[in-house]
Amino acid sequence: MKTSPTKVNFNQKFSLFEEQWRPKVIAEMNNYQFKLARLEGEFVWHQHDDTDETFIVLEGELSIDLESGPVVLRAGEMLVIPKGMRHRPHATTEAKVLLVEPVGVVNTGDVESELTAPQDVWV
Secondary structure (H helix, E strand, O other): OOOOOOOOOHHHHHOOOOOEOOOEEEEEEOOEEEEEEEEEEEOOOEOOOOOOEEEEEEEOEEEEEEOOEEEEEEOOOEEEEOOOOOEEEEEEEEEEEEEEEEOOOOOOOOOOOOOOOOOOOEO
8 A cells, every 4th residue: 555755844854853963764765764964063983884875965064074085065965975985974063964875774884982873763
């Protein structure tokens, strides 16, 4: 049985949480999750060995350090980090980001950290 599609409003979803570095699932498609996250400060260097990861900046500015140098993303820009590539996101002021990644991806990848977020938390 097919269900009706549901419209998602990013601003309304962001109003439901304040935590930073704790992605919240807002939709799922073909075993991929769309996650909203508030990011401020510095994250940990990490990599995802089995999957690419997509960062789409909705508001603010996000820098992603790569071993080859930093990439700065502003609102309306995106970056796909290939699987196995070490990276470290950071933001001087809060950035609102949409992440697209397969179900079950741990936000800190191969690193266990106090920033490791619970998985599959929906808003």
